[in-house]
Amino acid sequence: MRRFTLIAVPYVWLLVLFLVPFIIVFKISLSDTALAIPPYTPTLDFSSGWEGIRNFFAGLDFENFKFLTTDDLYWKAYLSSLQIAAISTVLSLLVGYPIAYGMAQAPDEWRPTLMMLIILPFWTSFLIRVYSWMGILSNEGFLNQFLLWTGIISEPLLILNTNTAVYIGIVYTYLPFMILPIYAALEKLDISLLEAAEDLGCSRLTAFWLITIPLSKQGIIAGCFLVFIPALGEFVIPSLLGGSQTLMIGKVLFEEFFSNRDWPVASAVAVILLLILIIPIVLFQRNEQKQREAEG
Amino acid sequence: MRRFSWFNATSLTIGFLFLYLPMVILIIYSFNESKLVTVWAGFSTKWYGELFQNQAFLDAAWVTVKVAVLSSTIASVLGTMAAYVLVRGGRFRGRTLFSGMIYAPLVMPEVITGLSLLLLFIGIGLDRGVLTIVLAHTTFSMCYVSVVVSSRLVSFDRSLEEAALDLGCSPFEAFRLVTLPIIAPAVISGWLLAFTLSLDDLVIASFTAGPSSTTLPIKIFSAVRLGVSPEINALSTIMISIVTVGVISASLLSKRALVRQKREERAAEQTAD
Amino acid sequence: MAQTVFAPWLDADEKPLIQFKNVTKRFGDFVAIDNLTQDIYAKEFFALLGPSGCGKTTMMRMLGGFETPTEGQILIAGQDMKGVPPNKRAVNMMFQSYALFPHLSVFENIAFGLKREGKPKPEIEARVEEMLRLTRLTKFAKRKPHQISGGQRQRVALARSLAKAPKLLLLDEPLGALDKKLRQDTQFELMDIQEKTGTTFVIVTHDQEEAMTVASRVAVMDEGEIIQVATPADIYERPNSIYVADFIGDVNILHGHATRADDGYDIAYAEGKAPLHAKTSNDLGASAKCALAIRPEKVSITAKKPAKVTNAIKGKIIDIAYLGNLSTYHVEIEGGHMIKAQTANTTRLERRSFTWEDTVWLSWTDTAAIVLEG
Numbered sequence: 001m002r003r004f005t006l007i008a009v010p011y012v013w014l015l016v017l018f019l020v021p022f023i024i025v026f027k028i029s030l031s032d033t034a035l036a037i038p039p040y041t042p043t044l045d046f047s048s049g050w051e052g053i054r055n056f057f058a059g060l061d062f063e064n065f066k067f068l069t070t071d072d073l074y075w076k077a078y079l080s081s082l083q084i085a086a087i088s089t090v091l092s093l094l095v096g097y098p099i100a101y102g103m104a105q106a107p108d109e110w111r112p113t114l115m116m117l118i119i120l121p122f123w124t125s126f127l128i129r130v131y132s133w134m135g136i137l138s139n140e141g142f143l144n145q146f147l148l149w150t151g152i153i154s155e156p157l158l159i160l161n162t163n164t165a166v167y168i169g170i171v172y173t174y175l176p177f178m179i180l181p182i183y184a185a186l187e188k189l190d191i192s193l194l195e196a197a198e199d200l201g202c203s204r205l206t207a208f209w210l211i212t213i214p215l216s217k218q219g220i221i222a223g224c225f226l227v228f229i230p231a232l233g234e235f236v237i238p239s240l241l242g243g244s245q246t247l248m249i250g251k252v253l254f255e256e257f258f259s260n261r262d263w264p265v266a267s268a269v270a271v272i273l274l275l276i277l278i279i280p281i282v283l284f285q286r287n288e289q290k291q292r293e294a295e296g
Numbered sequence: 297m298r299r300f301s302w303f304n305a306t307s308l309t310i311g312f313l314f315l316y317l318p319m320v321i322l323i324i325y326s327f328n329e330s331k332l333v334t335v336w337a338g339f340s341t342k343w344y345g346e347l348f349q350n351q352a353f354l355d356a357a358w359v360t361v362k363v364a365v366l367s368s369t370i371a372s373v374l375g376t377m378a379a380y381v382l383v384r385g386g387r388f389r390g391r392t393l394f395s396g397m398i399y400a401p402l403v404m405p406e407v408i409t410g411l412s413l414l415l416l417f418i419g420i421g422l423d424r425g426v427l428t429i430v431l432a433h434t435t436f437s438m439c440y441v442s443v444v445v446s447s448r449l450v451s452f453d454r455s456l457e458e459a460a461l462d463l464g465c466s467p468f469e470a471f472r473l474v475t476l477p478i479i480a481p482a483v484i485s486g487w488l489l490a491f492t493l494s495l496d497d498l499v500i501a502s503f504t505a506g507p508s509s510t511t512l513p514i515k516i517f518s519a520v521r522l523g524v525s526p527e528i529n530a531l532s533t534i535m536i537s538i539v540t541v542g543v544i545s546a547s548l549l550s551k552r553a554l555v556r557q558k559r560e561e562r563a564a565e566q567t568a569d
Numbered sequence: 570m571a572q573t574v575f576a577p578w579l580d581a582d583e584k585p586l587i588q589f590k591n592v593t594k595r596f597g598d599f600v601a602i603d604n605l606t607q608d609i610y611a612k613e614f615f616a617l618l619g620p621s622g623c624g625k626t627t628m629m630r631m632l633g634g635f636e637t638p639t640e641g642q643i644l645i646a647g648q649d650m651k652g653v654p655p656n657k658r659a660v661n662m663m664f665q666s667y668a669l670f671p672h673l674s675v676f677e678n679i680a681f682g683l684k685r686e687g688k689p690k691p692e693i694e695a696r697v698e699e700m701l702r703l704t705r706l707t708k709f710a711k712r713k714p715h716q717i718s719g720g721q722r723q724r725v726a727l728a729r730s731l732a733k734a735p736k737l738l739l740l741d742e743p744l745g746a747l748d749k750k751l752r753q754d755t756q757f758e759l760m761d762i763q764e765k766t767g768t769t770f771v772i773v774t775h776d777q778e779e780a781m782t783v784a785s786r787v788a789v790m791d792e793g794e795i796i797q798v799a800t801p802a803d804i805y806e807r808p809n810s811i812y813v814a815d816f817i818g819d820v821n822i823l824h825g826h827a828t829r830a831d832d833g834y835d836i837a838y839a840e841g842k843a844p845l846h847a848k849t850s851n852d853l854g855a856s857a858k859c860a861l862a863i864r865p866e867k868v869s870i871t872a873k874k875p876a877k878v879t880n881a882i883k884g885k886i887i888d889i890a891y892l893g894n895l896s897t898y899h900v901e902i903e904g905g906h907m908i909k910a911q912t913a914n915t916t917r918l919e920r921r922s923f924t925w926e927d928t929v930w931l932s933w934t935d936t937a938a939i940v941l942e943g
Binding site: 002003006007010011013014017019020021022028101102103106107110112116117119120121124125126127128131132133134135138140141142145172175230232233234235236239240250254257258266267270273277281284 | 299300301303304305307308311312314315316318319321322325334374375377378380381385388390393394397398400401403405406407408411412413415416419431432434435438442467468492495496498499502503513516517520521523524528529532535536539540542543544547551
């Protein structure tokens with residue numbers, strides 16, 4: 001009996017507040033927009049019995065999905081989200097790997113401190129961290145002031161409200177997600193493997209390329225997914241740092257819902273985003289599983 | 297003894313400058329006299345004063361804390377239950393769906409979670425307000441709690457529970473007297489995680505909040521959309537300071553406890569029998 | 570006055586405390602315990618001995634109530650244990666990892682089970698004090714488990730499981746985590762405590778020396794079956810199979826053909842060699858194939874062929890393992906077999922008489938070797 005309660009309480013909670021809402025989203029994505037409250041038809045009408053249910057299903061169609069393919073705003077937004085997420089992921093890897101490597105090579109007594117410094121931003125507000133770049137990247141911001149002062153540029157660079165600012169924002173906020181799995185992989189790396197490689201005639205650089213990189217592969221893959229997946233549906237960064245021409249699907253969905261009040265289209269956008277996300281999520285799961293198996 | 301190589305020292309320095317410089321600049325300029333956020337016009341704490349005069353911010357802060365305390369507490373209970381079911385529950389019908397529902401919210405874009413919950417609340421005719429935000433936050437943060445707690449439960453020596461049963465505990469007593477006190481640190485860090493997630497959340501709260509229940513992130517977002525504001529700098533500084541003090545003292549405390557335990561263990565081995 | 574030997578298993582009137590009746594335990598397709606029937610008597614110190622995966626731990630966990638038999642019955646004091654959960658059994662267990670509650674002091678750990686019974690406080694305290702004295706832990710009562718040494722932790726675990734005065738105490742590799750020297754001391758302590766408290770002990774171990782030292786009877790297990798149950802001396806001197814002979818201690822095995830002769834068998838082990846003779850009351854039945862098991866310490870090694878000895882074989886010393894108190898000679902006999910012979914080093918090393926490549930005679934009496942089915 002107790003066991004039943006133990007399972008049932010969290011189970012029912014998640015069913016009602018996680019699974020059922022998705023079914024609703026899916027259902028509304030098949031509905032039509034209407035000037036009503038709620039702003040879509042058909043609504044399920046149990047009072048008229050079977051007739052109501054049949055009318056309800058008859059009213060559902062894939063029109064919203066067809067609409068998404070006809071208006072090029074949407075597929076451009078999907079493509080541009082994928083592109084921005086992919087570029088940011090690569091940039092995060094380039095920035096994060098040397099840091100993770102440096103941490104793994106650091107003297108033992110330094111490591112807890114470095115670790116804490118990586119984790120600390122996790123606990124500070126995401127919104128504030130994104131916001132902090134607004135003052136730096138704006139036309140009269142610190143970066144431009146600094147570059148003008150050094151004389152590298154004579155005209156302020158336009159960075160804020162461009163895709164570049166979005167890349168910087170994503171790399172900045174998701175960097176710990178990239179660093180931690182790579183660090184975890186590099187930390188386990190046995191130094192004597194590198195010594196053995198050098199002993200067998202590798203230069204340090206080839207030893208790094210032939211030993212360190214392959215042995216940290218799982219960490220790199222995990223880190224990339226941990227950046228790519230949330231970046232794809234990102235809303236805050238493109239709306240604060242990106243410009244009007246920055247198209248990201250999270251932003252489109254938000255605006256479709258709140259500004260245009262087109263719930264069925266917003267729902268259809270969400271369903272497609274979910275379908276796109278399933279691929280990297282499944283790949284990520286498989287990577288994690290492989291790692292667990294490798295560790296026994 | 298390993299030392300920093302030239303290369304590693306450089307990459308770490310640049311890396312940490314990148315991570316911390318924006319926040320440091322933000323903090324410095326929160327003490328700027330000028331309204332123009334990029335021009336330094338002398339030291340002042342006037343924006344802090346104005347912040348505490350701003351009733352709208354204070355109200356939003358109160359709503360946020362209320363939501364965070366409630367949702368993280370419920371999430372800790374539900375998340376611990378879910379973790380126990382996942383790790384110790386054995387087989388039951390629908391287990392795969394259950395573990396799927398635990399892990400899915402971790403990777404779900406916030407816009408989708410927010411949208412779907414809003415549509416649910418409208419569908420069942422629940423007025424948007426503190427209650428709906430609490431329900432929404434509890435749902436996604438219980439998953440984080442259950443991940444934290446289940447990773448502790450996995451490394452938990454099962455024979456401790458069996459010993460409790462063997463010594464006459466009912467399964468529930470074994471959980472209350474043995475399992476719970478031992479996993480308590482994990483439950484507490486789960487609670488803290490849920491608490492900060494709730495404090496931080498903008499997107500889901502935007503979907504599920506009503507007009508009378510604006511949270512601080514919503515307030516900050518609508519303020520900074522228009523550009524950098526010195527008041528927000530002051531508010532950010534306060535929030536960053538609280539977190540920094542919290543994280544540093546927590547890590548110092550746990551380090552001290554670990555060192556003491558190590559020392560006691562060594563001492564115990566030396567004075568054997 | 571003749572000392573009474575403790576052997577309730579020989580007494581037909583004695584009622585067993587524990588009865589396994591045709592117990593089978595399967596985990597999926599894997600058969601952990603295969604149709605096992607065994608009685609264990611009150612006040613016994615019963616050892617389950619075998620390699621890992623032989624089912625000994627499963628047997629113990631079924632007694633504790635942590636596993637339920639797939640088929641068959643387990644009775645404790647005549648009562649069927651089916652459906653009785655661990656917390657309702659008058660059985661306590663000492664866990665391999667000790668499973669001391671890290672958040673409770675030594676005192677609270679020992680008092681844990683007593684508190685669950687709802688005994689009055691003074692009674693609990695008196696009992697805990699008694700257990701602390703018994704296990705020499707009085708001055709550590711206030712410490713937490715991580716503040717005491719491994720040996721002390723082992724004694725806390727023992728005190729905690731004995732505190733409720735169970736009818737039956739189960740010990741899962743109780744000494745496995747201790748180093749060798751401490752383990753030997755603790756073995757005697759365990760026997761002492763078992764005698765003082767009069768509790769029935771069932772111990773699981775993979776260490777044959779440990780089983781031989783502490784147990785009144787040893788059950789040698791393999792692949793879910795009990796191969797032999799006997800006193801330590803009988804297990805060693807009269808193993809019932811090659812498996813048992815080989816598992817307990819060191820043994821030479823010679824395969825051959827047996828033919829009945831006088832009060833035992835003549836065993837032809839190699840063509841053209843005189844057969845070896847062994848006395849036995851065993852009946853090999855129709856099977857003529859057999860194995861002869863001889864312990865190395867029962868083989869004497871001499872330079873000349875000894876007179877008046879039943880079995881003597883010539884051979885050449887190939888290897889000598891010097892172990893300090895003992896030396897083991899590896900002797901190759903004609904026909905290519907290797908026989909180990911062990912002698913006690915009662916004289917100093919430099920006066921030892923044999924060295925490599927020496928031709929020697931190995932001999933043993935007709936009662937030294939055991940004839941087994943092979």
